Amino acid sequence: MENQKSTCRITDGFFKNYQELVRTVSIPYQWNILNDRIPRAEKSGAVHNLELAAGLAQGEYYGTCFQDSDVGKWLEATSYALETKPDPNLEALADSVIVLLEKAQQEDGYLNSYFTVKEPQKRFTNLRECCEHYCFGHLAEAGAAYYEATGKDRLLKIACRYADLLCSIFGPAPGQSRGYDGHPEAELALVRLYEVTGKESYLKLADFFLNVRGEEPYYMELEWEKRNHAWHYELNKDVNPRDDRIYDCAHIQPRFQKKADGHAVKVGYLLTGMAAVAAHTKDEQLLAACRSIYDNIINQRMYLTGGIGSSRHQERFTFDYDLPNDRAYAETCAAVSLSFFTRRMLDLIPDSTYADTLERVLYNGTISGMSLDGTHFFYLNPLEILPDACRFDQDFKYVKPLRPQWLSCACCPPNLIRLLASVHRYLYTVRDDAIYVNLYVSSEGNLTQNGRSVFIRQETDYPWKGEIRFSTEGFLPDMHLALRIPGWCTSWELLDHTGRKRSDFYYKHGYLYLSLSPSDSFLLHLDIKPCCVKANCLVKADAGKAALMLGPIVYCMEELDNGPQLYNIIVSPDAGFKECHSSDFPQGELPVLSPQGAALYENAVFLEAEKARREVSAPGQVLYERYYPEETQAVCARFVPYFLWGNRNGKTPHEMQVWFRVMRNDN
Amino acid sequence: MENQKSTCRITDGFFKNYQELVRTVSIPYQWNILNDRIPRAEKSGAVHNLELAAGLAQGEYYGTCFQDSDVGKWLEATSYALETKPDPNLEALADSVIVLLEKAQQEDGYLNSYFTVKEPQKRFTNLRECCEHYCFGHLAEAGAAYYEATGKDRLLKIACRYADLLCSIFGPAPGQSRGYDGHPEAELALVRLYEVTGKESYLKLADFFLNVRGEEPYYMELEWEKRNHAWHYELNKDVNPRDDRIYDCAHIQPRFQKKADGHAVKVGYLLTGMAAVAAHTKDEQLLAACRSIYDNIINQRMYLTGGIGSSRHQERFTFDYDLPNDRAYAETCAAVSLSFFTRRMLDLIPDSTYADTLERVLYNGTISGMSLDGTHFFYLNPLEILPDACRFDQDFKYVKPLRPQWLSCACCPPNLIRLLASVHRYLYTVRDDAIYVNLYVSSEGNLTQNGRSVFIRQETDYPWKGEIRFSTEGFLPDMHLALRIPGWCTSWELLDHTGRKRSDFYYKHGYLYLSLSPSDSFLLHLDIKPCCVKANCLVKADAGKAALMLGPIVYCMEELDNGPQLYNIIVSPDAGFKECHSSDFPQGELPVLSPQGAALYENAVFLEAEKARREVSAPGQVLYERYYPEETQAVCARFVPYFLWGNRNGKTPHEMQVWFRVMRNDN
Structure with a gap:
């Protein structure tokens, strides 16, 4: 992807502050959390569990079976922080975690502390519940990010060894498993590995996972039969997986899905994987499904804040226009996943709706998940709080009026910080026809389009003020810069460096397409009222x-x-x-x-x-x-x-x- | 009670139709239900279980451990129906059920099909969950009602034998148990038995139950310890009874309670028992608690329909002003219990608020629990329905948009029909100072006040029209008839039989106190708009x-x-x-x-x-x-x-x- 070759740096303002807050406070804080060094916080066990798997510690495994994913996300966040600002101490710390992961990795490439420590005989026997592919995915995303940030490929190689194992076990060939994870994530991560390594088998496996999900015979039922109906979670004990295929987004194959049904984070990750695969395979059917599900989300099932998944029951989408404000679930992770997906869609479709949604969720329903001190986190993001209801009404059981220090199911906090640490990667989308400005952020970007390098500087107090001052270098006459006019904006103007109105642009699907002189500067004024x-x-x-x-x-x-x-x-x-x-x-x-x-x-x-x-x-x-x-x-x-x-x-x-x-x- | 010596008959109109619907349709229908003769309805097992206990049938017990109470309520409803209109076939049927109960009664007076059939060694070992006193109470209420309706005392004697057993087991003497039921009901029923039999020990036991509820050491915990923490219901398995004393209205002794907290039906039955005991013991503290809890209900915790208990979670009260319309629980039984309680309060306090609430609940939140065909029933009575929410949102799991034929927990349908069958008993309250008209219903009443008999006829199309034509006989100059001016009514007038305004009355606490000539007639016009x-x-x-x-x-x-x-x-x-x-x-x-x-x-x-x-x-x-x-x-x-x-x-x-x-x- 061209975009991946671009390097952007946020220089000031809103997201600079968030990135620095994450880098200086949240990343060290979460490292302490992962090591259970924060008094009174929920226990993590994440590092301890890997030490057990690596044979470096004694004791009991604790936490969920997907605790490894928190380490993956933390390493990914750390990678982006290092990309933003080199920090030898932080890098040394990350390197030490990578060494630990290497030691925890099994001979054949398998890497999952839960199964290695607790149930070594049960690898890949309960894909519906146990998140092995999901944990792999977060490891792989971290491997790719760390390689891109530091040039070091040790974590990438760990991920690839595990990916190679998956490629050998899962696939269409006779004797291979047609299984797929209950929680999508491997799909998008395999594409990420493919993009970094160029290894086709990863893209193929991602595509395979998307094609077998939901097929008949139903894999989740087959594996459940093989387990003699045993479940990992007590609460599932009476569940027949066939009875709720929608929860796993496996009611039909993703390419035939039309609406956002099931667990909201699963939907968000699945969509990201679908868009990522479609970008490389040019699979129009898959892309059409992405568009249809996206349309359903933004037209019927999304909170104003970009939060998605309104129900606490299985963290799900419910039905069109069902957006209760007080009982809103709107999990932080689900909002985060919408960022991932919309960014992928921007690679595919030059329509500002995706950037509008990205912006909506970045400024609202994701960052509400973290306190300004960088050390307290929401899992749910309701749009209305009545404290007595949270206290006395069991229907509000999960709605927290205060951010806790950590969560027993801690998917959200590291997910949010990896997003924030990587916001500089969301500013532009480089397509063949134009360089698209998704977000208005004070920044400097070196971008490559069709082999040609350009430089773009933005200076702005956005989102509080609507002036964005652009300076660009290296644009040739046949290149376009496409400026997004946000959906919320009804009045704007474009001025040249002398303050005169500029009109050398055309407007299409929410963007102003602008031709620039080799060294240009202009001011976009969005009327923010x-x-x-x-x-x-x-x-x-x-x-x-x-x-x-x-x-x-x-x-x-x-x-x-x-x-x-x-x-x-x-x-x-x-x-x-x-x-x-x-x-x-x-x-x-x-x-x-x-x-x-x-x-x-x-x-x-x-x-x-x-x-x-x-x-x-x-x-x-x-x-x-x-x-x-x-x-x-x-x-x-x-x-x-x-x-x-x-x-x-x-x-x-x-x-x-x-x-x-x-x-x-x-x- | 003087009131109990009165006999009233509803002659026409709204409640006449309800009583006839219940008598001709619902009572026979529910008898078929109790015998599992209605296809596709939830199974009851109630009669079958008693046959098992009586040694008259083979097979397995089924249904909840409190299925007997449905039979008690059905018999009570049948008693009132017979009181309204003699019916030899129905009476013969009731007699046969009474014979069955007699056979199911144990040597020592114990009568509970669940424990007799399933766990004979565990009698009275789990008062918190197993509703033995509750089932006793419904038997006792039926015994009193059947005796009053037919003059036959066979059922009353069955109830008294059981009551005598309770009096020997429970009480303040050394060696007696200081236990009380998780679900109040025995208290009010013991007072009812006392009122019919005059036997002081029943009143004393009711008073005892009210005094030990909530005392330390906490009985519910003691019995749980004795059971080695075993529970009847799987869902309670991790419960320590001490952790939720409020659910059982046992957080403090009832006389010290100020607000309506806990399971709404429990609260309603407890209040009824408290008011019933206070009427005889003149216990001012108990009465003050009734007033305080009542005030909390009507000023903070009652739906417009008279429904109470807003949360499906443990069918409870939650907090002041928490009255969600869509998730409203408002169990039919809870509304019914408010009728019982307000009627008892009218004996104690000549304030129309109690009759206003009685009226509110009789015309709205109780009868909404039954379809017009008399054979379909709601357990919940929400004030708002969105069908998709009922279908797709688990927070609406129990909210039914359609009345089913029967319910697996079937407390409500027979509770509602016993209330409707007895509405003629709610029309008047005879106090020493006046005869109070609680409800405006076409009827004929023969009432006794201080040994003097009077006759009152009402003719009206209430609640659809506001004219109520009264004819009275037998009033002496020192007697008063107190006409309630409903709280909703802002304009009314009182006319004599010639159509002239009458002004020989005074107004106090919602009533017009009227002196009548020995043979009088007048028209009360309430402006219904x-x-x-x-x-x-x-x-x-x-x-x-x-x-x-x-x-x-x-x-x-x-x-x-x-x-x-x-x-x-x-x-x-x-x-x-x-x-x-x-x-x-x-x-x-x-x-x-x-x-x-x-x-x-x-x-x-x-x-x-x-x-x-x-x-x-x-x-x-x-x-x-x-x-x-x-x-x-x-x-x-x-x-x-x-x-x-x-x-x-x-x-x-x-x-x-x-x-x-x-x-x-x-x-």
């Missing part, structure tokens, strides 16, 4: 409501700024919203922040509604009484960026809501 | 919404009349509502009804909003877009009485909603 949005009428949860955005940023109200019973606040979406500085709002119990965490907070734009009222109960008001138009008081309704919610309330749960009730101007 | 109500601002689920009532009847919108997406319909609560006849509305797939079912349907007032609009999605509308005031179309919003919902849609689930979005008149 507070703006209310509404949901489709079919979304029951949002009926009669609106939400507030500023550019790509979704806002929410918090109890700290507005008092309790946020549901009694009515806001006029037609009146204005005042932009405020964070210091205009109560700081509450904001934790001690690193300089980058502090900068993220201080740079953020907070908003106040110019016209809002609160319905108030009369003193002693009974539960039900004859209807009368509710008494209201004028109030100042205050909004903070959704990704910042829950950072200022210490250990006290408080209310939050994204969608608010609407006042007509004539009220 | 469609009227919208609102919920307290603190009810999040109802924010920005209203509901429609006509007198005591709560209304709802159904998809059949309004199309889908009821949540997009906005109604002006200030504009009028047109009263319609049922024939003005689509009849859909209304089942073949008995004459009484048909009369209930035909007499019902249906309503149309004079001003309503529907928000409509533009064709191809995306999921999120810039806010604009929603496009609306004028629509005819149609409402049916809530208790009738789900009767016209055959086997097709459809939408329903009670609370609707509000339009201001200026929209």
